Amino acid sequence: xxxxLLAYLLIPLFAAVIIPFAARxxxxxxxxxxxxxxxxxxxxxxxxxxxxSVINGGFADIPGDGLSLLLVATIYLIGLCVTFFxxxxxxxxxxxxPAYYSLILVSVxxxxxxxxxxxxxxxxxxxxxxxxxxxxxxxTDESAGGIEGALKYFFLTFPASALIIAGLAVLLLTxxxxxxxxxxIFMASDIPSGPVTFGAALMLLGFLIKSGVVPFHAxxxxxxxxxxxxxxxxxxxxxxxxxxxxxxVKLATLLRFxxxxxxxLSGMLMFLGMLSIAVGALAALRQKDFKRMLAFSSISQVGYxxxxxxxxxxxxxxxxxxxxxxxxxxxxxxFLNSASLERSAGTTDMDKLGGLExxxxxxxxxxxxxxxxxxGVPPLSGFWSxxxxxxxxxxxxxxxxxxLALLFSIVTLAYFMVMQRKVFFGLKTRxxxxxPEVSAPLLAPVVLLSAVIVALGLLFPYFYTYVRVxxxxxxx
Amino acid sequence: xxxxxxxFLFTAIFAVWAVxxxxxxxxxxxxxxxSVCVALIFFDFGAPWAGVFxxxxxxxxxxxxxxxxxxxxxxxxxKSPENRTRFQALPPALAIFAIAAWFxxxxxxxxxxxxxxxxxxxxxxGLALWDMRRPDLLGQxxxxxxxxxxxxSVFPRRTENK
Numbered sequence: 001x002x003x004x005l006l007a008y009l010l011i012p013l014f015a016a017v018i019i020p021f022a023a024r025x026x027x028x029x030x031x032x033x034x035x036x037x038x039x040x041x042x043x044x045x046x047x048x049x050x051x052x053s054v055i056n057g058g059f060a061d062i063p064g065d066g067l068s069l070l071l072v073a074t075i076y077l078i079g080l081c082v083t084f085f086x087x088x089x090x091x092x093x094x095x096x097x098p099a100y101y102s103l104i105l106v107s108v109x110x111x112x113x114x115x116x117x118x119x120x121x122x123x124x125x126x127x128x129x130x131x132x133x134x135x136x137x138x139x140t141d142e143s144a145g146g147i148e149g150a151l152k153y154f155f156l157t158f159p160a161s162a163l164i165i166a167g168l169a170v171l172l173l174t175x176x177x178x179x180x181x182x183x184x185i186f187m188a189s190d191i192p193s194g195p196v197t198f199g200a201a202l203m204l205l206g207f208l209i210k211s212g213v214v215p216f217h218a219x220x221x222x223x224x225x226x227x228x229x230x231x232x233x234x235x236x237x238x239x240x241x242x243x244x245x246x247x248x249v250k251l252a253t254l255l256r257f258x259x260x261x262x263x264x265l266s267g268m269l270m271f272l273g274m275l276s277i278a279v280g281a282l283a284a285l286r287q288k289d290f291k292r293m294l295a296f297s298s299i300s301q302v303g304y305x306x307x308x309x310x311x312x313x314x315x316x317x318x319x320x321x322x323x324x325x326x327x328x329x330x331x332x333x334x335f336l337n338s339a340s341l342e343r344s345a346g347t348t349d350m351d352k353l354g355g356l357e358x359x360x361x362x363x364x365x366x367x368x369x370x371x372x373x374x375x376g377v378p379p380l381s382g383f384w385s386x387x388x389x390x391x392x393x394x395x396x397x398x399x400x401x402x403x404l405a406l407l408f409s410i411v412t413l414a415y416f417m418v419m420q421r422k423v424f425f426g427l428k429t430r431x432x433x434x435x436p437e438v439s440a441p442l443l444a445p446v447v448l449l450s451a452v453i454v455a456l457g458l459l460f461p462y463f464y465t466y467v468r469v470x471x472x473x474x475x476x
Numbered sequence: 477x478x479x480x481x482x483x484f485l486f487t488a489i490f491a492v493w494a495v496x497x498x499x500x501x502x503x504x505x506x507x508x509x510x511s512v513c514v515a516l517i518f519f520d521f522g523a524p525w526a527g528v529f530x531x532x533x534x535x536x537x538x539x540x541x542x543x544x545x546x547x548x549x550x551x552x553x554x555k556s557p558e559n560r561t562r563f564q565a566l567p568p569a570l571a572i573f574a575i576a577a578w579f580x581x582x583x584x585x586x587x588x589x590x591x592x593x594x595x596x597x598x599x600x601x602g603l604a605l606w607d608m609r610r611p612d613l614l615g616q617x618x619x620x621x622x623x624x625x626x627x628x629s630v631f632p633r634r635t636e637n638k
Contacts, residue, residue, distance in 0.1 A: 009614070009618075013617070013618060013621060016621060016625065017621065020628065096628065096629040096630070098628075099625050099628040099629035100629060102621075102625040102628070103622070103625045103626070103629060106618060106621055106622045106625060109618055110618055110622070113611070113614070113615060113618065117611055119611065121612060122611040122612050122615060125612055125615030125616070125619065126615050126618070128619065129615060129618045129619050129622050132619065132622045132623065132626060133622050133625070133626070135626070136625070136626040136629045136630060139630070140629070170588065173588060173589075173591070174588070174591045194591070195588060195591045
């Protein structure tokens with residue numbers, strides 16, 4: 001475990017325990033403690049990475065492999081935005097309000113554990129903690145949709161846990177250890193990898209289910225659509241990316257897909273990634289509910305990361321890591337905007353909405369920034385990550401996959417344009433007549449994340465240097 | 477061998493009983509007994525720290541949480557008894573699985589054992605917990621905290637809904 005980052009796990013846990021006691025005196029203290037904890041963590045991370053001396057040195061001084069640090073920062077950023085948004089969105093009298101913030105902080109601690117560990121069993125333990133907290137968070141407002149989503153999440157991701165634990169057993173038996181380093185050394189040797197690859201394949205299957213990749217995506221739309229509105233953003237933005245997608249990227253680097261080891265697994269992963277891109281995008285085109293469309297879009301975007309992880313070359317891994325971070329930012333913006341729509345217009349049914357651009361300009365334009373980035377329009381952050389992935393595919397000779405990835409990026413733009421026209425442009429519908437813009441505190445997190453999307457795109461050379469350092473450290 | 481077989485048999489019986497039981501309280505107790513048997517298997521296989529965790533967390537703490545939860549939902553359960561006919565399919569399904577496993581599992585495990593490498597585990601409980609698996613201990617603490625907060629999140633709403 002990366003000991004330098006241990007504080008980022010322990011402090012949220014400590015704050016989570018304090019919240020119920022502090023909230024007894026004053027309920028608002030729960031919001032404040034949660035937000036301040038995450039803001040302080042983020043400020044400290046920014047100090048570690050964004051100092052001029054560190055940037056000038058090409059990020060050579062950053063601790064650990066750099067990937068953990070980047071992902072901890074992303075986790076804290078999304079956690080902070082969701083917490084701040086919830087503080088103004090949540091009903092004051094909700095009886096489980098303090099427990100909600102404790103659960104968010106425990107999930108942040110668990111995600112930090114997932115990205116800082118260097119052992120498969122510890123990874124599994126933290127992923128299970130994440131599953132337990134997510135189950136409770138989805139049902140926060142106890143709506144019928146939330147309970148259905150939570151149950152589907154629980155029952156469909158339970159077999160995933162069983163597969164991961166079976167894979168762990170095979171790996172322990174055949175490798176003698178569960179540390180990442182041992183797997184890396186084993187895969188670099190000439191020993192036939194048969195049963196080790198089999199154990200890794202079982203784990204990969206479990207992580208694919210947890211990521212909601214096609215054909216294991218049955219739980220994703222219901223969980224995202226039914227979840228309590230800010231929790232959808234937390235779930236789609238970061239939780240599923242860390243509990244599934246991160247583990248897939250990590251395994252892809254450890255299994256050394258780039259030098260032809262475990263070629264069957266690599267091919268399977270690329271095929272499922274492409275299938276996910278296609279099915280997610282085509283299904284999103286047909287959706288009438290804003291949140292459900294975002295859920296299918298999420299499935300499609302996760303496909304790009306899985307496709308790149310399956311390819312496994314350094315350029316592809318750079319694209320996968322960058323797209324993972326990008327996906328966290330733009331999907332959180334879109335889901336938080338869907339929560340604002342739900343609050344203001346009372347519905348997320350796109351057939352009932354229309355012409356909201358005039359009454360909700362901030363929500364409309366932050367959505368435009370996020371959707372253009374998702375579709376890969378330059379110079380926003382999503383463009384660069386998709387470019388890296390498509391270039392990596394082309395360079396490695398997978399030209400059909402590269403062309404298809406490009407084509408489905410255009411389909412992504414198409415369904416988002418349809419959404420923007422239906423919801424924000426055009427004539428005002430009856431539901432949109434009395435839908436004022438949400439308050440400034442609810443807009444602050446989406447404006448901040450939109451600024452991050454623009455900044456990551458415009459300052460791409462700096463970010464490219466960072467991601468290159470990360471890739472060199474995790475692959476070589 | 478007889479001791480192992482008996483433990484496996486008891487584990488299976490208690491597990492089926494936990495699913496088939498009409499009362500939730502019986503299910504919770506049977507689940508605790510499953511954990512006790514599994515802990516004994518762990519001890520016998522030379523994995524004392526896994527046994528200790530199984531005994532303290534699964535048989536101890538989780539049972540306390542289950543019994544607490546059962547006492548809260550008992551009134552609802554008594555008012556609307558559950559239709560249990562679908563559970564009748566479980567024993568035949570288990571029997572089919574057991575017969576299939578009897579033939580296929582031993583040769584599969586034998587083959588896998590050919591690839592086995594010595595584990596890096598061993599030593600005393602203290603050494604294993606504090607030196608080798610310390611992050612897991614942190615994970616367990618996080619899991620306990622998560623369990624408590626889940627209960628604190630779900631129960632106030634239930635009380636209010638009543």
